[in-house]
Amino acid sequence: MSQLESLGHVIEADILIIGGGIAGLWAACKAREYVNNVVIVEKGPADWGGLASRAGGDLDAVIPEEKIEDWLSDIVYYFDGLCDQEIVKVILENSYARLADYEYLGHKFLRGPDGNLKGILQRGLDHVKCFLYRPYGAGGSNMVRVMQEKANQISVKRFGRIYITDILKTGSTITGAIGFNVRNGDFYIFKANTIILATGSSCLDIALKAGVELKNFEFGHVRNDPKSFLWEGQTNLLPLGAYFVNAKGERFMDKYSPILRNNTDFHYNVIGMAIETRAGNNPFYLDCSEMKPADIELMKPEAGWLKLSYDRLLASGINFFQGKTEWQPRVGGNYGGVIVDTKGRTKVPGLFAAGTTWATNAGVYMGGWNLCKTAVTGYIVGESGGEYAASAKNAQINPYQVETLKRKIYSPLKQNGILPSRVGMAIRDLIQPIEVSILKNKNSLTVALDKMGFIKEKLLPQMTAKDTHHLMNLMDVNWTALSTEFNLTASLMREETRGGHTREDFPKRDNRNWMKWIIFSSDGENHVNVRSERIPLEKYDVKPKRYYMDNFRFT
Ligand SMILES: Cc1cc2nc3c(=O)[nH]c(=O)nc-3n(C[C@H](O)[C@H](O)[C@H](O)COP(=O)(O)OP(=O)(O)OC[C@H]3O[C@@H](n4cnc5c(N)ncnc54)[C@H](O)[C@@H]3O)c2cc1C
Structure with a gap:
């Protein structure tokens, strides 16, 4: 038994992907074209798929008849200039190819009778559109399913319930990562000279310790959610005529933004709610009753947890689309992320990042952007990480370093x-x-x-x-x-x-x-x-x- 094996389970990988969310799955599937031994390690169950398993499955993409420059101009405007344009441009340029990949894999987007994709303009912008998955309500879990099937076909190995605590380096060279099984406590040592970090917005301290730079932390996450039930899709309800009112029944956002009203990012609606709260005008309600019947049909849940929520509300006498439901602001987390180049490379050779770990947003968000970003960046990093791994030398882990960290x-x-x-x-x-x-x-x-x-x-x-x-x-x-x-x-x-x-x-x-x-x-x-x-x-x-x-x- 080697010195390392005496410390814990030793797993070898050509590429190690930390995080089994949708970005990790994309990265793994692409990287597998370059190397044989692709390993995903996930702190949750191996096949839960991260946040995407709960998502709507809707996606932003620049379709061929539209111009990248128009979308980029929208986003620079939306981020108030604070935009890494090279990064955003590369995401936009690759967005339609990934939408097409999803369709090829069996994740279908809504199309009109003419066969054209149907998108909903986001946040009152001129071009940025979110394309809807059908049947509505089960989109995210379907995305995860198709990507997991692909990963299984090409033998991507997946380890669940292992929490990665540290990335290992010898000098400036990546040698692997270590962590523990959250159920039985077993210690794991992953040997890999290429690592893709796909942990979403969590656990970025492991990247920081390894020498990666981070930014965008001043931008906190705020959103609105129903007070007493689960819902998602506000991002598309507001452009289709749903509106927030305060306790007096006033459409309070009209006075703060006569042009956009409440068809905007959570952040701005929450500022409006904060000011109204100071004036004693809370609580707040979402009212969908003025949406057009065709738009209600479009947004009526057909499957998944959202349909369960809708049906339960109906059973308790509440029709989500016909009355007002109480909503409240929620604060938590932030938009901090990893600094990468357009290939997803961090400052540390051999250490890449994918998905929502990329720091792109200036505290505002367009519906459909994250699932676009996860597919595109996962693919890009699978490619650049795969190329790097194919020519990298064998990892030599220092057992004394591991023993001390353990x-x-x-x-x-x-x-x-x-x-x-x-x-x-x-x-x-x-x-x-x-x-x-x-x-x-x-x-x-x-x-x-x-x-x-x-x-x-x-x-x-x-x-x-x-x-x-x-x-x-x-x-x-x-x-x-x-x-x-x-x-x-x-x-x-x-x-x-x-x-x-x-x-x-x-x-x-x-x-x-x-x-x-x-x-x-x-x-x-x-x-x-x-x-x-x-x-x-x-x-x-x-x-x-x-x-x-x-x-x-x-x-
Ligand atoms: C209800 C809901 C609806 C949504 N709907 C949409 C939508 O329609 N369109 C859209 O664009 N976006 C949507 N989103 C957002 C989108 O789903 C997520 O932003 C996206 O799935 C994030 O993917 P990711 O792979 O980057 O990160 P995550 O899904 O966060 O995956 C990261 C994974 O890494 C694992 N991990 C973290 N740290 C460690 C560690 N130290 N060791 C091992 N594993 C670790 C986590 O357990 C997790 O599984 C929605 C989100 C929610 C919650």
Whole structure:
């Protein structure tokens, strides 16, 4: 038995993909054309498919009769100029080919009697469209199914219930990754000289520790959801005439944006809700009763969990499309992601990223964009990672490094201390207030950052896990803490309002000082650096002249 095998299960891979969501599946299927031994490792069940398994399955794509430049111009405008145009352009250029791949694999999009795809314009933009999957309601799970079938046909290996904690390097060379089984606690060592990170927005600390740079943390995730049942599809309901009203029955967004009204991103509708709440005009309701009958038919769930939800509502006497249902804002997570080039390469040779790990969004989102992005970037990275792996040398893992890390990973087990869930709650409480996450200001961000400092210093080191399932939770809370700290730090730095970042004390856009990214990097486990970097507008096609944020007047 080798020194490594004495430490845990050793799995060899030509390419290791961390994360078995839809981006990981795309990357795996493409990479398999270049190398034989493609391995996906997933902390959930091997075949759950990540968030896509719950998604609508709708997709943005630039169809052949449309122009990439038009879509790019829309997105630069929508992101208020804060757009990596090279990255977005490459996503758009490849979008239709991936839609066609999906159809070929058995994931069908809605077409009219003329055979043309039927799309819904997003957020009041002129060109960006989301194409709908049929039957409505089971789209995401169908996407996952077709990609898993493909992965099975070409013998992509999939390991579930293994939580990856660290990426291994010798010098600057990637040698593999380690993690533990969240059920039985077994330790795993994956040997691979090419790794594709497809963990969505979670666990990016493992990339940071490996030397990858991150950005876009100032942009928090906010959305609206029904208060007492599950629904998805707001992204298409609002363009089709559904509207939010406040407790007085007023269409409050009309006064904040007479042009777009509430046909916009969650972020703007939530700002409207925050201001209305301060005036005592909450709660809020979504009213679909003025949608045209044909559009109601279009959006009526036909399958999946959405149909179950719809039927349950009907059984309790509520017709979703005929009355008002109560909705509320929700805050959680952020748009922080990994900095990559157009091939999905990070700064670390051999370490690639796919899917929603790519930092593309300035805090606003177009319906259908993520499933477009996951398919396109998964494919691109499968190709670039596959080429890299085909010519890379054998990985040589240092057993002493693994032994040291292993001891550290399991150290929070079975000690007295604080439960991770309690610390997670403390972080959620800190980020929830309107003035920390929605209408930010210097004072509230500084106070929140101080509280975060306390959590980091006093609570995180005392967290304990009674088993390896809780150990996974503990590690997730560590990432939540770090990404929240990044969110607060970057929010404080960006002294302006732009995209999904709103500062009440700096309500204007400041192009002179803030046409910049805020970037986090690490030169060791505990040393995080933050810097800003000018956006290279001179090399981009679109010079920002119009700004989506100008459609709104919240003061
Ligand atoms: C209800 C709902 C409806 C949606 N509808 C749409 C839609 O119609 N159109 C659209 O474009 N988007 C939609 N989305 C968004 C879209 O589904 C997701 O953004 C997309 O699926 C993300 O894919 P991903 O592969 O990048 O990340 P994820 O799905 O987050 O996958 C990442 C995977 O990595 C695993 N992982 C993370 N860390 C580790 C670790 N340390 N070790 C091992 N494994 C790890 C996770 O368990 C996860 O399975 C919807 C989302 C939801 C929730």
